Amino acid sequence: MIRLKGVVRHYGPNHAIGPIDLEVGPGESVVLIGPNGCGKSTMLRVAAGLETYDSGSVNVLGGEPQQDSPDFRRRVFVLDELAFFPDLSVREHLELIAVGHGLGNKAARRVDAVLARCRLSLHGDLSPRQLSKGLQQLLLIASMLVPPSPDLMILDEPERHLDEDARSWLGEELVQKKLEGTGLLVATHHRPLVEALGDRVVDFGGGGPVGSEGAE
Numbered sequence: 001m002i003r004l005k006g007v008v009r010h011y012g013p014n015h016a017i018g019p020i021d022l023e024v025g026p027g028e029s030v031v032l033i034g035p036n037g038c039g040k041s042t043m044l045r046v047a048a049g050l051e052t053y054d055s056g057s058v059n060v061l062g063g064e065p066q067q068d069s070p071d072f073r074r075r076v077f078v079l080d081e082l083a084f085f086p087d088l089s090v091r092e093h094l095e096l097i098a099v100g101h102g103l104g105n106k107a108a109r110r111v112d113a114v115l116a117r118c119r120l121s122l123h124g125d126l127s128p129r130q131l132s133k134g135l136q137q138l139l140l141i142a143s144m145l146v147p148p149s150p151d152l153m154i155l156d157e158p159e160r161h162l163d164e165d166a167r168s169w170l171g172e173e174l175v176q177k178k179l180e181g182t183g184l185l186v187a188t189h190h191r192p193l194v195e196a197l198g199d200r201v202v203d204f205g206g207g208g209p210v211g212s213e214g215a216e
């Protein structure tokens, strides 16, 4: 699903990542760990097609990642920063996603179920900007859970701002996605999530994995 070979990214004169080789298959997870600034987010953004790279090759679902392709965006869920429409409520955002993924008249029921699972039922009528940071993160996770399972999920610190209960629930949700065949590429600082997910753990500490997938 994802195959990176010899990928290198610089910002101006500064080396950010690589060279990196990495593969994620269906139902597999690869977890990126390492200290702040070691290149995890850059790696994810390159794999998602949100960032260019200087050398090497990036193949996602059979070709270069294509953020301008609706089909690619439907098949590859990318969890990054929250972006929202100021005039739409939490519920309306999720309904938009549900309808966009073809759920039609099942959209409202699906959104209700996900709001409940993400502990957002009492916040459905608020604007996302009125949510706490943790609840905003739960809205991002809700937007991941509303559509049918994608082929691939690329998640940058999905545990960010969540309390312990929500983190542990998130781990269970992600394991479930794997069981449904979704490939996961995840950067995290949360050790229990590494343990819950870690088919393969790539440690970016010390400059990142050079030409390998790092330690198991």
Ligand SMILES: Nc1ncnc2c1ncn2[C@@H]1O[C@H](COP(=O)(O)OP(=O)(O)OP(=O)(O)O)[C@@H](O)[C@H]1O
Pocket (backbone or CB within 6 Å): 011, 015, 016, 034, 035, 036, 037, 038, 039, 040, 041, 042, 043
């Ligand atoms: N847009 C940018 N312009 C210049 N340098 C950048 C840019 N984005 C990231 N960098 C640099 O690239 C390096 C890797 O950053 P990156 O955000 O990938 O790290 P990270 O491992 O995700 O860190 P964290 O754990 O803090 O999220 C850092 O030195 C960072 O300052």
